[in-house]
Every structure is written in structure tokens, then in C-alpha cells.
Amino acid sequence: MKNSIEAVRVIRKKRRVGKSILLGAVIGWFLLLILFPLYGIIKEAFQNGFQLFLSMLSTPESRHSFLLTLWITLITVVINTLFGVVLATVLVKQRFRGKLLFEGLVDLPFAISPVVAGFMFIILFGPQGWIGSWFESSGIKIIYAFPGMLIATLFVTLPFVAREVIPVLREFGLQQEEAAFVLGASKWQTFWRVTLPAIKWGLAYGVTLTIARSIGEFGAVLVVSGSIIRKTQTATLYIHQEFTDFNYVGAFSAAIVLALASFLILTLMQRLYKRKEGA
Amino acid sequence: MGIQVQSISKKFGNFVAVDNVSFEVKKGELVALLGPSGSGKSTILRIIAGLEEPDRGEIYLTGQDVTSIAAQKRKVGFVFQHYALFKHMTVEKNISFGLEIQKQEKVKIKDRVAELINLVKLHGYEKHYSDQLSGGQRQRVALARALATEPQVLLLDEPFGALDAKVRNNLATWLREFHNELQITSVFVTHDQNEAIEIADKIVVINRGRVEQFGDPREVYEHPDSKFVASFIGQVNVLDAVAKENRIFFKDTDYQVENRSKETLADGDVVLLVRPEDVEISVNKGPFSMPFVIDKIHYRGSHFEIDCMIKSTNVRIFEDKNQFAQQQWREGQEVFLTFKTYRIFEAEEGHAKVREKLKELGYIE
Numbered sequence: 001m002k003n004s005i006e007a008v009r010v011i012r013k014k015r016r017v018g019k020s021i022l023l024g025a026v027i028g029w030f031l032l033l034i035l036f037p038l039y040g041i042i043k044e045a046f047q048n049g050f051q052l053f054l055s056m057l058s059t060p061e062s063r064h065s066f067l068l069t070l071w072i073t074l075i076t077v078v079i080n081t082l083f084g085v086v087l088a089t090v091l092v093k094q095r096f097r098g099k100l101l102f103e104g105l106v107d108l109p110f111a112i113s114p115v116v117a118g119f120m121f122i123i124l125f126g127p128q129g130w131i132g133s134w135f136e137s138s139g140i141k142i143i144y145a146f147p148g149m150l151i152a153t154l155f156v157t158l159p160f161v162a163r164e165v166i167p168v169l170r171e172f173g174l175q176q177e178e179a180a181f182v183l184g185a186s187k188w189q190t191f192w193r194v195t196l197p198a199i200k201w202g203l204a205y206g207v208t209l210t211i212a213r214s215i216g217e218f219g220a221v222l223v224v225s226g227s228i229i230r231k232t233q234t235a236t237l238y239i240h241q242e243f244t245d246f247n248y249v250g251a252f253s254a255a256i257v258l259a260l261a262s263f264l265i266l267t268l269m270q271r272l273y274k275r276k277e278g279a
Numbered sequence: 280m281g282i283q284v285q286s287i288s289k290k291f292g293n294f295v296a297v298d299n300v301s302f303e304v305k306k307g308e309l310v311a312l313l314g315p316s317g318s319g320k321s322t323i324l325r326i327i328a329g330l331e332e333p334d335r336g337e338i339y340l341t342g343q344d345v346t347s348i349a350a351q352k353r354k355v356g357f358v359f360q361h362y363a364l365f366k367h368m369t370v371e372k373n374i375s376f377g378l379e380i381q382k383q384e385k386v387k388i389k390d391r392v393a394e395l396i397n398l399v400k401l402h403g404y405e406k407h408y409s410d411q412l413s414g415g416q417r418q419r420v421a422l423a424r425a426l427a428t429e430p431q432v433l434l435l436d437e438p439f440g441a442l443d444a445k446v447r448n449n450l451a452t453w454l455r456e457f458h459n460e461l462q463i464t465s466v467f468v469t470h471d472q473n474e475a476i477e478i479a480d481k482i483v484v485i486n487r488g489r490v491e492q493f494g495d496p497r498e499v500y501e502h503p504d505s506k507f508v509a510s511f512i513g514q515v516n517v518l519d520a521v522a523k524e525n526r527i528f529f530k531d532t533d534y535q536v537e538n539r540s541k542e543t544l545a546d547g548d549v550v551l552l553v554r555p556e557d558v559e560i561s562v563n564k565g566p567f568s569m570p571f572v573i574d575k576i577h578y579r580g581s582h583f584e585i586d587c588m589i590k591s592t593n594v595r596i597f598e599d600k601n602q603f604a605q606q607q608w609r610e611g612q613e614v615f616l617t618f619k620t621y622r623i624f625e626a627e628e629g630h631a632k633v634r635e636k637l638k639e640l641g642y643i644e
Contacts, residue, residue, distance in 0.1 A: 175359050176363050176364075178330050178357075178359070178363065179357065179363040179365070179424075180376070180380075181330070181350045182329075182350050182351075182353075182357040183376055183380060183424070183427075184351050184377055184381060184428065185351065185380045186351060189380060193376075194365055197368075198366065198367060
């Protein structure tokens with residue numbers, strides 16, 4: 001009897017030790033991957049004082065790059081939210097040939113490396129490209145200009161809204177919409193009053209993911225923009241430029257702003273995720 | 280004029296869901312569409328509401344041809360099988376939805392909602408959401424929402440299907456009383472014959488997309504038009520028999536029953552349908568009785584079910600528990616059965632096939 005109690009104690013102790021090791025590993029990994037680099041960035045950015053940090057952020061190049069990122073993100077969010085909802089609606093409600101294949105294609109931007117995607121757009125929209133040459137003759141530049149960067153960002157963020165909305169819409173079903181129809185609501189009224197409120201948390205989550213990715217996108221935008229200073233340089237491209245030019249303070253100052261934005265988005269996302277799962 | 284359904288048909292791909300269905304619901308009537316699952320009854324209801332378009336045929340609501348009119352404009356109230364309440368809206372908001380779409384005055388809406396809350400007895404639940412309500416309460420919200428805009432016609436798709444037995448009975452009785460009060464032309468879909476018999480003024484029996492019979496519950500129960508109706512509505516014994524010179528012999532026996540219909544039966548296989556409660560069991564031989572042996576006795580609470588055998592023919596009868604206590608029936612006992620009422624159908628496809636079909640549909644074991 002006493003022995004068996006002893007045995008249980010030993011097992012419990014072993015379990016406790018096992019748990020501590022796991023927890024330690026997780027914390028260590030977290031420190032190594034996230035906290036140390038973050039500390040490094042902050043230290044570098046402020047090494048010559050807060051004043052320099054601010055002045056680095058207020059250079060014309062820096063301000064231009066942040067504005068550009070802001071614009072691209074805004075337009076991307078608007079377009080991909082609308083398009084994502086339409087895409088999800090079509091995929092959930094309509095039946096057509098090749099629907100499964102099409103649904104798979106929605107995820108393509110996840111699978112393709114952004115750099116490859118960028119080159120794809122250069123082939124398509126570049127001055128010698130199939131579509132690009134036509135635009136070129138009309139005097140519209142797509143590659144190495146704003147439209148190209150927007151297209152690249154639209155592409156890499158395409159799946160987010162659709163992917164979040166599709167399952168919510170599927171679970172929502174058709175009956176509540178039919179109930180609204182029978183009560184006299186038009187399709188438009190039904191969408192605004194019944195469907196949209198039902199999918200709003202999923203939609204908001206998808207939008208947040210879209211924002212996060214738009215702000216952070218680097219590869220695809222780098223390829224199509226040519227990273228021309230004060231023209232086609234987004235915040236991430238600016239950081240890259242400053243870094244390769246050995247202006248570490250400038251690079252890390254901008255990086256902190258982006259990191260802060262990411263942190264805010266992350267907090268928002270966690271809240272939205274809870275709402276989404278709760279509703 | 281209430282609802283007229285005129286020779287509507289509907290296919291989904293190759294599947295014929297509704298096949299040339301016609302019936303009429305008079306103003307103020309409560310009619311049941313009764314049939315097994317997959318029989319097309321819900322599709323018919325959805326066609327009446329305008330949620331589904333018929334391939335052929337017309338729908339008239341209060342005398343007006345609405346076949347080409349959208350669901351939004353038909354002014355019907357519809358109660359969905361799983362209620363389809365707007366989940367993100369309160370009870371109050373659900374009920375006022377139709378009125379708000381009609382852009383009625385706020386004061387009017389408020390009064391109407393209060394009136395409906397009163398009608399379906401949901402005081403104190405105005406601010407609740409559907410996931411805070413019980414099944415029965417949700418059902419009543421769905422009903423109030425459907426009635427808010429004062430529709431000409433009320434359609435209910437398996438209104439009690441998702442409720443447990445007890446709530447279901449109470450609600451069915453309540454719906455009947457409710458209907459008596461409001462006198463709104465109503466159609467409800469059900470697969471439960473008891474429900475249909477209890478609360479409907481008329482029953483449309485649907486099988487494989489077709490109307491098998493249309494009549495009041497008594498007519499349908501006591502004078503079924505077809506084997507399907509007889510076997511679907513209530514329990515029934517399906518017995519193989521042979522017609523010879525207008526007399527009906529049980530298979531492999533000399534025992535016979537008379538042909539009570541006016542039409543002479545052609546010689547050949549027939550199917551005899553007799554309800555368990557229409558068989559009299561006795562220890563004594565009677566003028567029209569036949570000798571059987573009790574094979575099995577099943578206890579069913581309020582009554583007993585007794586299986587009696589004669590050669591290969593099995594007849595199930597119901598015996599009230601008080602009667603049973605008096606007679607002390609036991610398995611293996613020899614008894615005499617008298618068929619009080621029964622119906623005979625020619626087994627045009629051969630009785631074996633008829634049985635097979637009924638078995639397939641799950642109406643006999």
C-alpha cells in the first residue's frame with residue numbers, strides 16, 4: 001500500500017518535471033525568436049536617442065514610403081473585401097462545373113512564392129508583356145508603378161477574406177435568407193440586414209488578415225515595383241533599402257512602426273477571433 | 280378562394296420531385312400535406328411560397344395567379360422546419376422584420392409586435408436571442424414573425440418536426456386552437472399521420488411526388504383510395520389472397536371473406552388490407568370467423584399487439600389492455616378472428632411486389 005502511494009508520487013513528480021521542461025522550451029523558443037530580435041530592433045533604433053528616431057521617421061523618403069503602404073493597404077482592403085464576399089457567395093451558393101478546381105485555385109496565392117508571383121506579373125503586365133504592352137501604348141505604366149504594386153498586393157491577399165467567409169456562409173445556410181424573402185425583403189435588403197450581420201465577424205477577421213499581409217508584403221512588391229525611392233518604395237522596401245545602405249537607425253526606426261502596427265492588428269485579430277468563434 | 284395548386288410538376292436533375300399535383304385549399308381551412316420523407320411534400324410547399332419555381336403548372340393565391348410572382352410579393356407567411364430565426368436579432372426584431380421592410384410607422388410596428396407577443400405568449404422574452412429560447416418558444420417566434428405582416432396564407436414546413444414528443448403534442452393542439460381563432464388559410468407539411476389526423480381539416484396524401492388521396496381525415500383513414508394510403512395512414516395488415524368467382528380466399532387455405540365492394544373482382548391475386556383495430560378476436564367460433572393461432576404478444580403500454588398466424592399469413596391485431604386482462608390471451612392459443620372492415624385491392628403487379636414495395640418504404644416489417 002505504502003509502496004503504491006510512493007509510486008504515484010514518483011509518477012506525479014516525473015509528470016511535473018516533464019511539464020516544466022516543455023514550458024521552459026516554449027518560453028526559450030519564444031525569447032529566441034521573438035523577444036530578442038524585438039529587443040535588438042528597439043536598441044538599434046534608439047541607440048542615438050529618441051530625437052534621432054523621430055527625425056529618421058520624418059525624412060521625406062520614410063514618410064513617402066509609409067503613405068504608399070497606407071494607400072495600397074486601403075485600396076486592397078476595399079477591393080478584396082468586396083471581391084472576397086462575392087467570391088465566397090458564388091462558391092457557396094452556386095453550382096457549376098469545375099467548382100472544386102476553382103475553389104482550390106482560390107488558395108493559389110498561398111502556395112506560390114510572392115517573388116514568383118511578382119515575376120508572373122512582370123511577364124503579363126511588363127512593357128513587353130501581353131497586357132502591359134497594350135497599356136504601354138496607351139501611356140499607362142503598370143510595372144514599376146503604383147498599379148503593378150496594387151495588383152501584386154491584391155494577388156497575395158486574395159484568399160484571406162474568401163477563406164474566412166466561405167465556412168461562415170456555409171454554416172449560415174439559405175433558410176434565414178429565404179425567411180427574409182418571404183417576409184418581403186429584396187435580395188439587397190436581405191444581404192444588408194440578414195446575411196452581412198451573420199458573417200460580419202468572419203469578414204472582419206479576413207479583413208484584418210488582409211491588412212496585416214498588405215502592410216507586410218515584401219517579395220511580390222519588390223519585384224514589380226523596382227523599389228524606386230520616393231516613387232515605388234513601400235515601408236517594407238524602404239526598411240530594406242536603409243538596411244542595405246547601412247543606415248541601421250533609419251531601418252530599425254521604420255521597423256518599429258511596422259512592428260507596432262502588427263501588434264495592434266494582432267490584438268484586434270485575437271478579439272475578432274473570439275467573437276467569430278463565439279458567434 | 281384560398282389556395283389552388285394546378286397540375287404543378289418539378290424536376291431536380293433527373294429526379295421527379297413533384298409530378299402533376301393539383302389540390303385546392305378553401306379559405307380558412309387547415310390542410311396537411313402528408314407523406315414519407317422524400318415524397319415531395321416540402322417542395323410543393325416551397326412552390327406555393329415562391330421559393331421554388333415549378334417546371335409546369337400554376338399556383339393561385341386568393342384567386343390570383345401568382346406563378347410568375349416572386350416570393351417577396353406573394354404575401355405568404357412561412358414557418359420553416361428549423362424556424363430559420365434571424366440569429367443576430369432579438370425576438371422583437373425577428374417579429375418586426377417584415378413590418379420594417381414594409382416601412383410601416385414605428386408606433387404601428389410597436390403595437391403589432393406587442394399584439395403578436397401576446398398572441399404567442401412570449402411576454403418577457405422580447406429581448407432574447409434565438410439561442411436563449413427553447414424549441415417550442417422558437418417555433419412560436421417563427422409563427423409570430425410569419426403572421427406579423429398579416430399574410431393571406433400561412434405555410435408551415437414540418438412545424439413540429441424538431442420538437443420532442445410531448446412539446447409536439449401540446450403545440451399541435453395549440454396550433455389547432457390558434458387556427459380556429461385566426462381562421463387563416465393554412466397548409467402544413469408533416470410525415471406524422473397522427474399529427475395530420477388530429478389537427479387538419481383536410482389531408483393531402485403525397486407519395487413519390489403525386490397526390491394519392493385528398494379528403495378529410497376520416498375519409499382518408501377509413502376509406503383509403505390506395506394501398507399506399509391505407510398502409511401509410513395508420514397500421515395495417517397487408518394480406519395475400521386469391522380471388523376466385525368473386526370470393527376471396529386466404530393464400531393456401533379454404534378460408535374466405537366476402538367481396539363487399541359493388542364491383543366484381545376478376546380472378547387472380549389480390550391484396551387484402553385490414554386495420555389491426557378492425558379485427559375481432561374471440562375464443563368462440565362466429566359466423567364469419569377464421570381459426571388462427573396466437574404467435575406472439577407484444578406489450579405496448581396502453582394496449583397489446585397480438586400476432587396471429589394462419590398457415591403463412593400473419594395478422595396483427597390490437598387489444599385494449601383491459602380487454603386483454605379479461606381474456607388472458609397467451610402465445611400458442613387457438614383463437615377465432617373476424618374481420619369487421621377491410622379493403623381489397625387487385626394486386627396488379629403481383630402481391631409479392633406490392634409487399635416488397637411496402638417493405639422498402641418501411642410500412643410493413
